[in-house]
Amino acid sequence: RKEVEQDPGPFNVPEGATVAFNCTYSNSASQSFFWYRQDCRKEPKLLMSVYSSGNEDGRFTAQLNRASQYISLLIRDSKLSDSATYLCVVNGNDMRFGAGTRLTVKP
Amino acid sequence: DAGVIQSPRHEVTEMGQEVTLRCKPISGHDYLFWYRQTMMRGLELLIYFNNNVPIDDSGMPEDRFSAKMPNASFSTLKIQPSEPRDSAVYFCASSPGQGDEQYFGPGTRLTVT
Numbered sequence: 626r627k628e629v630e631q632d633p634g635p636f637n638v639p640e641g642a643t644v645a646f647n648c649t650y651s652n653s654a655s656q657s658f659f660w661y662r663q664d665c666r667k668e669p670k671l672l673m674s675v676y677s678s679g680n681e682d683g684r685f686t687a688q689l690n691r692a693s694q695y696i697s698l699l700i701r702d703s704k705l706s707d708s709a710t711y712l713c714v715v716n717g718n719d720m721r722f723g724a725g726t727r728l729t730v731k732p
Numbered sequence: 733d734a735g736v737i738q739s740p741r742h743e744v745t746e747m748g749q750e751v752t753l754r755c756k757p758i759s760g761h762d763y764l765f766w767y768r769q770t771m772m773r774g775l776e777l778l779i780y781f782n783n784n785v786p787i788d789d790s791g792m793p794e795d796r797f798s799a800k801m802p803n804a805s806f807s808t809l810k811i812q813p814s815e816p817r818d819s820a821v822y823f824c825a826s827s828p829g830q831g832d833e834q835y836f837g838p839g840t841r842l843t844v845t
Contacts, residue, residue, distance in 0.1 A: 667838070668837060668839050669775070674833065719777065719780070719788060720777070722774070724774040725774065
């Protein structure tokens with residue numbers, strides 16, 4: 626079993642849609658969690674950290690469920706510019722990246 | 733701050749040649765990471781350093797790969813001899829502390845023919 630697993634997608638959604646990604650992790654001792662965004666042929670960039678109580682940044686909401694060992698990312702009112710690959714990252718003994726979920730937002 | 737700097741941005745070399753990739757982390761960051769990304773395998777951690785000391789190199793694929801960090805502002809990843817299956821994008825990243833978010837450089841796109 627991989628340490629961090631994501632649905633690879635692709636997710637194809639129309640502009641304005643709400644889309645959610647989930648990510649599961651195997652190391653119950655993991656302490657910190659992040660979502661990164663990677664555009665085609667670019668480096669991964671931090672989108673947001675994920676806090677135990679959940680957190681929101683504009684149209685983006687991140688949740689952590691320690692009991693079930695998963696994190697989620699919700700994007701509301703999706704924009705064309707949200708098209709990218711979203712990577713979940715879990716820090717246990719070291720940082721582990723999921724394989725990424727590809728999102729395409731269409732007009 | 734200029735962010736993490738990597739060079740070269742692109743490298744095309746022939747099989748058997750030595751390849752050296754370079755990285756300058758963000759000033760003040762104690763951790764430096766080397767990753768490799770391919771379509772097939774995604775983002776793989778190769779090695780990471782804490783205060784210039786290699787901590788975990790279990791991700792280094794084989795003895796052809798080596799990494800050094802002679803000081804806090806410079807690291808190299810060397811492949812000798814290179815093989816076509818080494819073709820990938822190699823990213824360097826740095827972070828302030830253990831478990832903190834990582835900041836990636838633009839990557840080096842390596843093609844071995």
